[in-house]
Amino acid sequence: MKLLAALDLMAAARARPVAESLGWSYVPCPREGDLVARARAEGADAVLLDLSGIPDAAAVVRSLKTLPGILVIGTAGHVEEDLLQAARAAGADALLSKGELARRLPELLGAAG
DSSP states (O other): EEEEEOOHHHHHHHHHHHHHHHHHHHOOSSSSSHHHHHHHHOOSSEEEEOOTTTTTTHHHOOOOOTTTTOOOEEETTTTTTTHHHHHHHHOOOOOEEEEHHHHHHHHHHHHOO
C-alpha cells in the first residue's frame, strides 16, 4: 500500500513512522501542484493532506476523490473548523486535527491496508 503525504515537516515526522510501521510505502510530496496527477502517477492508495494553506482545499479533496478507491485523509489545526467542514462536504474519508494525527492514523491506515 502506498501513502502519498502532502504535509508540513512536523506532521510528516509523526506520520511517516506510523505508516511505515504498518507496512505502507510513504511518499512525501509538496502541497503545491497537481496532487491528483501525482497520486495517479505514484499509484497511491491513500493521500494524507494538510489542508492548511492550500487555496480551495475542498476542490483538491473533490478532485482526489475522482480517483477510484483512493482514501483521502485531511488534517488541519483544531481551530480551522471551517476548513475541516469544507473538506468533509467535499468527500474526505477522514479528517483529523493535527493533534490527533499520530493517535488516529494507525487506525485509519490499518483499516485500509
